[in-house]
Amino acid sequence: MLRKLCVNCYEHTPVEIVVIPTKEMVQDEEIVYDAKHYKCSQCGEIIPNNELGNENFKLMYRKYREKKSMLQPEDINYIRKKIYGISIRLLAQLIGCSPATLSRYENGALQSKQHDNQLKMLRDPRNMKTLFESNMDEIPEGKDKQELRERLGFLLDILKSADILKGFDDKLNLIEIQPVDSWNEVSVEEVERFFIIKGQEIEENENLKVSPLKLQKLMYYAQGWTIAYTDHNLFNAQFEAWQHGPVIPDVYQKYKTYGYSRITNDFNVNIEELNLTQDQFRIVEWVWDKYSKYEAKFLEDLTHMEYPWRITRGDLPSDANCNWIIENEYIKKFFTSMSNTLKLLQKV
Ligand SMILES: [Zn+2]
Numbered sequence: 001m002l003r004k005l006c007v008n009c010y011e012h013t014p015v016e017i018v019v020i021p022t023k024e025m026v027q028d029e030e031i032v033y034d035a036k037h038y039k040c041s042q043c044g045e046i047i048p049n050n051e052l053g054n055e056n057f058k059l060m061y062r063k064y065r066e067k068k069s070m071l072q073p074e075d076i077n078y079i080r081k082k083i084y085g086i087s088i089r090l091l092a093q094l095i096g097c098s099p100a101t102l103s104r105y106e107n108g109a110l111q112s113k114q115h116d117n118q119l120k121m122l123r124d125p126r127n128m129k130t131l132f133e134s135n136m137d138e139i140p141e142g143k144d145k146q147e148l149r150e151r152l153g154f155l156l157d158i159l160k161s162a163d164i165l166k167g168f169d170d171k172l173n174l175i176e177i178q179p180v181d182s183w184n185e186v187s188v189e190e191v192e193r194f195f196i197i198k199g200q201e202i203e204e205n206e207n208l209k210v211s212p213l214k215l216q217k218l219m220y221y222a223q224g225w226t227i228a229y230t231d232h233n234l235f236n237a238q239f240e241a242w243q244h245g246p247v248i249p250d251v252y253q254k255y256k257t258y259g260y261s262r263i264t265n266d267f268n269v270n271i272e273e274l275n276l277t278q279d280q281f282r283i284v285e286w287v288w289d290k291y292s293k294y295e296a297k298f299l300e301d302l303t304h305m306e307y308p309w310r311i312t313r314g315d316l317p318s319d320a321n322c323n324w325i326i327e328n329e330y331i332k333k334f335f336t337s338m339s340n341t342l343k344l345l346q347k348v
Pocket of ligand 1: 006007008009010013040041042043044045
């Protein structure tokens with residue numbers, strides 16, 4: 001059992017940790033938070049203690065930030081490490097503070113309003129790019145600078161895709177999927193059928209028909225977004241980086257006789273009868289909602305612009321034949337980053 005020096009008993013006595021609701025002024029704001037204290041289990045005296053004092057400050061600042069919609073320490077760390085992959089030193093230089101100050105922020109100290117605003121702005125890679133470029137000459141060449149340059153390129157690509165996804169909406173409504181331990185991949189065929197049946201519903205617009213080309217793109221985005229939302233594959237199949245975008249060869253073989261025409265539903269199944277879980281349905285519905293409004297050719301161009309297809313093909317001319325597999329890790333990196341970046345941009 002933990003022992004501390006009790007000022008009442010004049011000895012090291014066993015203590016327990018108790019929570020005491022406490023009011024405190026932080027700058028201009030009254031904050032109520034649950035302070036932790038040691039309590040002597042012999043006499044009941046509350047014992048002052050530095051280590052808990054520190055923790056209490058952190059709790060108090062956490063409440064304050066919450067109330068003022070400021071970034072929490074883990075948000076700052078996330079921006080620096082997860083989004084941009086840079087050192088404390090470089091981020092500190094960019095926002096004009098000492099590395100020690102930034103390090104304290106990440107450890108729970110209360111950041112200044114000005115630094116908070118700056119860091120919030122930097123969640124948007126477009127702002128980071130501007131700041132980076134205007135400080136370019138003062139930043140020493142090295143791993144840090146190179147990493148930031150590469151990440152910015154990647155993130156700005158993501159934002160182009162995200163803008164297209166958003167269409168005319170101000171926000172892109174991502175769906176919430178609760179994490180699950182067991183996740184059954186579905187057959188490729190179930191997902192094909194979902195999009196083909198959906199395609200029958202837009203009969204009036206011939207440009208938006210689900211042709212083999214469009215089906216491949218919808219399958220690709222369904223797989224990518226399922227990984228982003230759940231960290232699991234929707235189905236077990238690999239995409240190859242063909243000239244016209246990502247393709248599952250078996251799916252190509254199966255429907256190629258349709259050429260550029262609409263694939264018709266001759267399998268007599270209703271959408272409700274498909275073997276998809278509720279979450280899988282929600283994701284493919286969402287993908288349908290976001291991507292089906294574009295023509296197949298447009299979606300092809302979109303995949304060409306995006307990282308997984310581009311990185312797989314490297315320097316190959318865009319019209320070259322190619323059957324290289326798009327590694328799942330590229331798909332994961334791209335779609336997960338897109339989803340994280342969008343979430344972050346929408347936060348606060
Ligand atoms: Zn005591």
